[in-house]
Amino acid sequence: MPRNASLISVRKWLAPTAARAVGLLLRGLGRAGTTVPGRVLLAIDPSALSRISSRLGAGTILVSATNGKTTTASLAEAALSQAGLSVAHNSAGANMAGGIASALLHAKHGSDAIGLLEIDEFWLPELAPQLKPRAVLLGNLFRDQLDRYGELDEVLDRWIDAAIKLGADGTEFVLCADDPGIAWLGLQLPTSLVTWFGVEDTSLALKQLPHAADATSCRRCGSPLVYSAVLLGHLGHWSCTSCGLTRPTPTFTVSEVTLHGARSSSLKILAPSGTHSIELGVPGVYNAYNAIGAWALVTTVGVEATVVASAFTAAQASFGRAETFTVSDREATLFLVKNPTGANEVIRALSAETGRLAIQFVLNDGVADGRDVSWIWDADFEDIASQVDTVVCSGTRAPEAALRFRYAGVPADRISVIGDPRLGLTQLATTRQSSLWILPTYTAMLDLRSTLADEGLVERVI
Amino acid sequence: MLPKPTELRVAVLYPTLLNIYADRGNIDFLRRRCEWRGIGYTLVPVGVGDSLEAGTFDFVYIGGGQDRDQVRCGEDLQGHKAELLGDWIGQGKPLLAVCGGYQLLGEAYTGPDLSIPGIGAIDARTTQGDRRLIGPIAIRTNLGGPTDGVLAGFENHAGRTVLGGKTPPLGTVLTGHGNDGSSGQEGFRHGASLGTYLHGPLLPKNWWLADWLIAESLGLAVAELAQLDDSLERAAHRVARSVAGAEWADAPAF
Numbered sequence: 001m002p003r004n005a006s007l008i009s010v011r012k013w014l015a016p017t018a019a020r021a022v023g024l025l026l027r028g029l030g031r032a033g034t035t036v037p038g039r040v041l042l043a044i045d046p047s048a049l050s051r052i053s054s055r056l057g058a059g060t061i062l063v064s065a066t067n068g069k070t071t072t073a074s075l076a077e078a079a080l081s082q083a084g085l086s087v088a089h090n091s092a093g094a095n096m097a098g099g100i101a102s103a104l105l106h107a108k109h110g111s112d113a114i115g116l117l118e119i120d121e122f123w124l125p126e127l128a129p130q131l132k133p134r135a136v137l138l139g140n141l142f143r144d145q146l147d148r149y150g151e152l153d154e155v156l157d158r159w160i161d162a163a164i165k166l167g168a169d170g171t172e173f174v175l176c177a178d179d180p181g182i183a184w185l186g187l188q189l190p191t192s193l194v195t196w197f198g199v200e201d202t203s204l205a206l207k208q209l210p211h212a213a214d215a216t217s218c219r220r221c222g223s224p225l226v227y228s229a230v231l232l233g234h235l236g237h238w239s240c241t242s243c244g245l246t247r248p249t250p251t252f253t254v255s256e257v258t259l260h261g262a263r264s265s266s267l268k269i270l271a272p273s274g275t276h277s278i279e280l281g282v283p284g285v286y287n288a289y290n291a292i293g294a295w296a297l298v299t300t301v302g303v304e305a306t307v308v309a310s311a312f313t314a315a316q317a318s319f320g321r322a323e324t325f326t327v328s329d330r331e332a333t334l335f336l337v338k339n340p341t342g343a344n345e346v347i348r349a350l351s352a353e354t355g356r357l358a359i360q361f362v363l364n365d366g367v368a369d370g371r372d373v374s375w376i377w378d379a380d381f382e383d384i385a386s387q388v389d390t391v392v393c394s395g396t397r398a399p400e401a402a403l404r405f406r407y408a409g410v411p412a413d414r415i416s417v418i419g420d421p422r423l424g425l426t427q428l429a430t431t432r433q434s435s436l437w438i439l440p441t442y443t444a445m446l447d448l449r450s451t452l453a454d455e456g457l458v459e460r461v462i
Numbered sequence: 463m464l465p466k467p468t469e470l471r472v473a474v475l476y477p478t479l480l481n482i483y484a485d486r487g488n489i490d491f492l493r494r495r496c497e498w499r500g501i502g503y504t505l506v507p508v509g510v511g512d513s514l515e516a517g518t519f520d521f522v523y524i525g526g527g528q529d530r531d532q533v534r535c536g537e538d539l540q541g542h543k544a545e546l547l548g549d550w551i552g553q554g555k556p557l558l559a560v561c562g563g564y565q566l567l568g569e570a571y572t573g574p575d576l577s578i579p580g581i582g583a584i585d586a587r588t589t590q591g592d593r594r595l596i597g598p599i600a601i602r603t604n605l606g607g608p609t610d611g612v613l614a615g616f617e618n619h620a621g622r623t624v625l626g627g628k629t630p631p632l633g634t635v636l637t638g639h640g641n642d643g644s645s646g647q648e649g650f651r652h653g654a655s656l657g658t659y660l661h662g663p664l665l666p667k668n669w670w671l672a673d674w675l676i677a678e679s680l681g682l683a684v685a686e687l688a689q690l691d692d693s694l695e696r697a698a699h700r701v702a703r704s705v706a707g708a709e710w711a712d713a714p715a716f
Contacts, residue, residue: 374663403695404666407491
């Protein structure tokens with residue numbers, strides 16, 4: 001064996017061991033090792049992703065979207081696990097190269113091993129070819145972190161290029177028919193590779209396209225799209241009156257959504273296997289999309305409908321997505337907010353609450369949040385302004401968060417600025433309201449969760 | 463003496479296409495600050511194919527958009543709208559053009575795979591750079607006010623705008639990139655007509671500029687506007703300055 005070859009094989013053998021050791025060390029220090037071990041792995045062995053994923057007997061499936069990646073993947077994980085598969089999953093939402101490699105480090109070998117990876121939308125075109133997925137779910141593309149991702153059209157164009165190449169290798173696609181951009185992507189692929197999902201229940205349709213809606217012109221001819229129903233952002237029942245491009249007919253649909261305030265919902269699902277009713281421990285129309293997408297995805301890898309239905313009903317809210325805990329005898333719920341459309345769905349869920357709202361908005365401007373906090377002005381905080389009892393604004397950009405609520409119409413004497421998130425929560429818990437609603441951006445959620453985990457109020461992940 | 467005007471009429475050009483960086487924040491900011499002072503407020507949305515009528519507005523706002531949408535707006539502006547806006551800016555009347563909207567006022571925005579017509583209302587040309595200029599920015603204008611003319615915000619643009627001799631800049635770059643990343647110039651100013659790359663909700667981060675624009679549009683001095691409690695606005699400005707690395711050293715305590 002040439003000397004180089006043996007060195008390379010030593011590196012390949014050593015890389016996972018070294019990376020795992022770093023993970024153990026970090027956990028020993030009380031830190032969550034969601035990204036660093038994977039970075040170590042990739043530094044030593046840049047081909048690690050393709051090497052490890054090729055050893056997963058049941059293959060790898062990917063989930064990407066602007067909103068709903070973590071919840072969709074977490075629902076899929078519940079179904080795959082209940083079906084008896086051994087799932088390697090980046091459950092903490094660390095969805096760039098390092099986080100994905102970290103998750104694969106824990107992958108088992110064998111025929112029942114499957115990789116379930118949520119991938120950052122910007123990283124998808126680079127990482128997907130290395131992971132050689134058997135199926136990819138693409139949920140939606142919304143305006144998000146323009147400072148990091150660039151314009152929406154550019155992200156979609158990169159996705160289309162990547163999807164065409166993956167399709168040529170036989171990767172299946174599970175796509176949201178209600179997003180005109182995602183639909184346009186799917187129409188470039190062989191129909192045999194595409195499974196469409198969507199929401200049919202139009203009783204929850206919005207009166208008009210929200211201000212933050214993006215894809216309102218036809219990808220094929222540039223004419224304005226018309227909607228018979230707008231369900232969420234620019235998702236809905238759309239068509240182009242000029243060239244005739246129209247929403248593909250989905251085979252997996254939610255035919256009925258019943259919202260139970262801001263905490264849970266009931267869904268009726270129509271799939272090729274029949275009609276199924278499920279109770280979901282998360283609220284809102286956006287989670288109806290996440291659930292039906294996850295349902296279609298796990299069906300493509302052979303999970304039975306009865307297994308999916310019971311797994312979804314039992315699934316817990318995932319990591320900062322409608323996660324509930326008790327603080328100062330009050331029930332607090334964490335809702336991650338990171339872009340206008342996601343925030344609008346949280347606002348919509350909160351507007352379904354009958355009591356007055358006690359809210360903490362934790363606005364950070366870290367790289368993972370987007371350094372640019374402009375997006376808060378695109379979200380429709382006006383829709384809950386009249387329900388607000390108290391709003392405490394925290395985080396690195398707390399004053400601008402407070403301004404947003406003031407200009408949305410919340411009286412100044414109901415708004416306070418307390419930069420430190422934990423102190424802000426303590427202040428919020430002095431309100432008369434029995435429910436507290438905490439809206440953190442991504443790094444704010446990690447920081448606050450970590451503090452709460454130190455106090456034993458929430459479970460530490462990993 | 464004429465009675466003081468009691469209504470601000472704001473023409474917003476292409477509110478659905480040029481709104482990518484939360485341009486609505488600027489509009490809502492102006493509206494609330496008028497409402498809180500008892501000044502009437504009327505929004506005059508002007509979309510593709512709509513006409514812009516002289517005498518129906520006191521102030522013009524043009525936001526930023528994706529390239530694809532900006533092409534449609536650039537084409538729609540040609541003709542009557544271009545003529546009217548050219549006169550408006552020529553007389554230095556109140557206008558705020560942000561990012562893409564600012565680019566459209568110049569001669570053209572061109573690049574290897576891009577050609578967006580402008581209206582030539584200002585002496586400026588924009589070409590596409592090979593990378594986007596992104597990040598927090600602070601500039602110094604000569605508009606005075608409580609921050610001594612300093613504006614803070616965020617920029618994210620591929621365009622490099624170079625001003626000709628007939629159009630002066632809005633300010634000089636303290637930190638960040640500005641018009642082209644090298645001249646040290648940012649935006650343009652002709653009287654009360656302003657253009658800038660400080661995108662999206664520029665006014666919430668710079669409350670005094672909102673008041674300056676309201677006053678100019680109503681033909682008043684800023685001091686004639688009713689005082690508001692601006693403690694949150696000042697705090698937001700201070701943080702935006704700090705993020706841009708241009709601390710507001712003499713900021714009053716909040």
